[in-house]
Amino acid sequence: MHYDVFNGDADGILALLQLRLAEPKDSTLITGVKRDISLLKQVDPAKATSVTVLDVSMEKNIDALQPLLDKQIPVFYVDHHRAGDIPESPFLKTMVNTSAEVCTSLLVNDHLQGKYYLWAIAAAFGDNLQATAHRHAQRLGLSSALTKQLEQLGVYINYNGYGRSVEDLHFHPAALFEELLNFASPEPLFANQGSLFYQLQQAYNDDMAKASSAEILFDVDHCKVVCLEDAAWSRRVSGVFGNDLANQMPDKAHAVFTRNVDASYTVSVRAPLSNKQGADEICVQFPTGGGRAGAAGVNALPESQVQQFIQVFSEYYK
Template sequence: MNRFYVFNGDADGVCALHQFRLVDPAAANLITGVKRDIKLLDRVEANPGDLVTVLDISLDSNRKGLMRLLEEGVRVEYFDHHHAGEIPQHPNLTAHIDLSADACTSLLVDQYLKGKFHLWAITAAFGDNLVQKARQLGATAKLTETEIDQLARLGEYLNYNGYGDNLPDLHFHPTALYEEIRPYANPFDFIAESNAFRKLAEGYQDDTSQADSLQPLTTDERYAAYLLPDAPWARRVSGIFANKLANAYPQRAHAVITPNHAGNYTVSVRASLTNPCGADVLCLQFNTGGGRKAAAGINHLPTGSLDNFVSSFKQHFCS
């Protein structure tokens, strides 16, 4: 039997993979990409009886690839919290899907593994901007405030690394970042000892300092939209900047719009923290859009559709 892990390249996907691999480090095929590269099951070439574990990518976006694998006799276990659509009823599929606003894939894996590597799940929750949930979990785990803050920074840095229009935009290929994390069962050891952590911290500080000087394209008390420049730093920081805005202005919804290499825009949307829903509904109105209730996005928004998106965004979150 061949083993495959198909995982999102952001904090949640990498930390979910890490938890599984700490339990079972046997040889496996790893398939991933940048955070927005989610149609990953099309790349899986498996044989009947093989096992594919899918982590943190939308089932609905991968339905065609999933059904192909299931019909070919491949066993698939699916862990995710994004828009799923109708979940197929198939004997080869085991689905662990939770669309709740305070769910993330690493927390689902944490439940499945009975908390064996709980600190990595808390790290991922911070990375997915589930800040209140993550802090509650940290307190329950009897972490100090300093330790909770350390995991918060680590989660942000791991998530930051996943953003980019293509792999050269990133500081680390997601598989390479996982390899840096792999020796560490405890995230505090990774923080203390890893050069990768220091590289991400430096990149994060440099990129966010540039983003902090940006002015919104449009704003009022209920929403704000930002148009970032066409630059690698902007593509790297887009998701983190959206999370930072959401935490700074919890009553507002936010959209961060960034030019991509295809000549279109990539959009990150965050619903307000006081009413964390509706981001997925908005983005699913546009081709290549998707996500979850609190946070969603559009991979390729045509430049000519910018005004339509901004108008829809304002109308969607105006009440």
């Protein structure tokens, strides 16, 4: 049995979409909300014959990866997050690049020699790699109208991945992947007013309108921290709202806190777009923290550590 293990955000979904459009394969899908990254432990080594892993940190999954390699199960691992020490094994094939200008879908795009480049560009936009995505679009001669649609699509699919559980989401990431697998190109989605593109667009606009009233916890020249209430809509926008703030103020770092029911906070951090580094270094200092240089987060920051986090955050980008 083959397993496809992938992050439930735009990058993970669209990376797998490119692979399966190019290489159709019956597989068991393992995914979840964007922050559910310890996914590899759900693979059953007794049933697995091969595994593809996309857009989840190897560092966070190493304890589940090693038993698969020990059983001589081939693993293809593509990612752009912190990897830690990559095991040496003839059964592990990796494409890992932690550059702040790369996402998993762009790595898959290179692997497939650009066969499904429109999906890769949408994913780059979804991962808020605005400059990178625009460079690819311009190099390929895409119209400004199509480029804008790809940007929106990436943002909406990414938005769909945020939530405390899949019940917060509009589409389960596996179901969204399977729906998109019907399209070799995203262009038909833009032509159909009833497509999931327009369904997600309406939901995104509704939720982002609510986010405009976010409480400001801290705001100085180099960084800003805002807080959202404990609600399904706020959990859905926590990441894309951070991206939106970063795009509005590219020289400023941003952190979006979302209240949890247990008095902890989910935190999304965005490094300044003009200095895309440090987000992961900040977040890994706290329990349940992780991510990459340009964008990272903490799943459950205790209330007692909020001020400490803000201090570390502010000092890093000062």
